[in-house]
Amino acid sequence: xxxxxxxxxxxxxxxxxxxxxxxxxxxxxxxxxxxxxxxxxxxxxxxxxxxxxxxxxxxxxxxxxxxxxxxxxxxxxxxxxxxxxxxxxxxxxxxxxxxxxxxxxxxxxxxxxxxxxxxxxxxxxxxxxxxxxxxxxxxxxxxxxxxxxxxxxxxxxxxxxxxxxxxxxxxxxxxxxxxxxxxxxxxxxxxxxxxxxxxxxxxxxxxxxxxxxxxxxxxxxxxxxxxxxxxxxxxxxxxxxxxxxxxxxxxxxxxxxxxxxxxxxxxxxxxxxxxxxxxxxxxxxxxxxxxxxxxxxxxxxxxxxxxxxxxxxxxxxxxxxxxxxxxxxxxxxxxxxxxxxxxxxxxxxxxxxxxxxxxxxxxxxxxxxxxxxxxxxxxxxxxxxxxxxxxxxxxxxxxxxxxxxxxxxxxxxxxxxxxxxxxxxxxxxxxx
Ligand code: DSN
Numbered sequence: 001x002x003x004x005x006x007x008x009x010x011x012x013x014x015x016x017x018x019x020x021x022x023x024x025x026x027x028x029x030x031x032x033x034x035x036x037x038x039x040x041x042x043x044x045x046x047x048x049x050x051x052x053x054x055x056x057x058x059x060x061x062x063x064x065x066x067x068x069x070x071x072x073x074x075x076x077x078x079x080x081x082x083x084x085x086x087x088x089x090x091x092x093x094x095x096x097x098x099x100x101x102x103x104x105x106x107x108x109x110x111x112x113x114x115x116x117x118x119x120x121x122x123x124x125x126x127x128x129x130x131x132x133x134x135x136x137x138x139x140x141x142x143x144x145x146x147x148x149x150x151x152x153x154x155x156x157x158x159x160x161x162x163x164x165x166x167x168x169x170x171x172x173x174x175x176x177x178x179x180x181x182x183x184x185x186x187x188x189x190x191x192x193x194x195x196x197x198x199x200x201x202x203x204x205x206x207x208x209x210x211x212x213x214x215x216x217x218x219x220x221x222x223x224x225x226x227x228x229x230x231x232x233x234x235x236x237x238x239x240x241x242x243x244x245x246x247x248x249x250x251x252x253x254x255x256x257x258x259x260x261x262x263x264x265x266x267x268x269x270x271x272x273x274x275x276x277x278x279x280x281x282x283x284x285x286x287x288x289x290x291x292x293x294x295x296x297x298x299x300x301x302x303x304x305x306x307x308x309x310x311x312x313x314x315x316x317x318x319x320x321x322x323x324x325x326x327x328x329x330x331x332x333x334x335x336x337x338x339x340x341x342x343x344x345x346x347x348x349x350x351x352x353x354x355x356x357x358x359x360x361x362x363x364x365x366x367x368x369x370x371x372x373x374x375x376x377x378x379x380x381x382x383x384x385x386x387x388x389x390x391x392x393x394x395x396x397x398x399x400x401x402x403x404x405x406x407x408x409x410x411x412x413x414x415x416x417x418x419x420x421x422x423x424x425x426x427x428x429x430x431x432x
Contacts, residue, residue, distance in 0.1 A: 030376025203227030230286025
């Protein structure tokens with residue numbers, strides 16, 4: 001068989017260009033990371049050929065003896081990593097994992113209380129443009145204007161007022177940790193299920209660098225490619241003490257099932273068809289890596305780097321939402337610099353610094369412009385950068401933002417970025 005390069009030089013060249021971009025940009029998008037060669041190899045394997053609808057030992061296709069073992073390895077490693085009682089590794093993404101949670105736990109029209117997207121929450125937690133907001137009656141809680149943090153008393157009041165069937169926790173732009181005990185108290189008080197979407201922080205939770213939601217949430221979802229540093233995909237977990245205490249039954253059949261079984265049915269056949277076995281193999285590899293000791297070192301460094309960078313930004317006069325960070329991300333409100341997120345993202349992009357524009361709480365700009373940028377430390381920490389380099393990057397970002405339309409200035413910063421990237425090499429292959 002021909003290699004990719006021989007079969008399709010056009011696509012191969014694009015892969016070369018993207019590898020070069022990843023090698024020579026400062027990747028600061030908080031939801032991105034660099035998977036290992038081993039993870040990428042498993043993804044680019046012959047397992048992509050295999051149909052395996054169903055679960056290990058109960059498939060709708062023959063020839064599943066190898067992929068059954070692969071899926072069990074992924075499930076067992078994920079259980080070890082998070083101390084979970086039950087996991088489902090088949091969701092194709094965080095959004096499909098979340099769709100399965102809704103199918104299992106809610107009827108159309110039921111009320112969800114979720115973290116407001118415009119305050120850092122996620123599209124799938126009830127946004128009116130997403131299936132979650134279209135199908136369910138979504139109500140929201142948000143952060144306080146003066147602190148940029150959640151106020152649990154206000155969330156309790158809101159929950160009592162709207163009486164949700166389910167409360168969701170988790171966000172894509174909240175730099176602080178959560179008080180899961182208070183959330184669970186509130187859920188119990190109003191008779192709601194508690195769902196934590198830990199997509200952004202799963203790696204930090206796995207290593208104990210952030211509080212653990214599993215003993216308190218009834219169900220937990222995640223992606224596998226952010227701080228967890230695996231392949232692009234999703235997962236659902238149930239913790240040891242999360243056994244269904246509310247007598248929830250499967251939505252359609254009405255039959256009382258084991259809590260894990262309810263989620264299994266909600267993934268397949270509820271919301272997905274055949275699982276992506278090549279991605280599940282890559283998840284197994286990533287979970288194996290995350291069980292190694294140096295993953296804890298990596299997560300601790302990710303957190304230290306974010307803190308060092310946030311402090312440097314504060315020294316440089318930037319307004320950091322909540323005045324710091326507990327996790328891997330920093331949200332900068334640019335209004336005091338007379339800038340918006342769109343201009344900043346473009347200017348930084350010209351200097352090979354990749355960030356995303358982001359709404360800040362109580363933003364006055366549209367989501368296409370925004371008043372802020374979101375910055376994350378996971379990817380560049382994977383390359384080996386430490387606090388000193390993250391402080392240096394804050395200074396480079398400031399240099400660009402001081403003169404956002406000065407192209408000469410962008411070029412000078414880009415050269416400094418290349419020099420820094422050369423010191424921390426990344427990928428020396430295009431395909432594995
Ligand atoms: N798009 C992801 C993020 O950037 O946070 C969330 O789905």
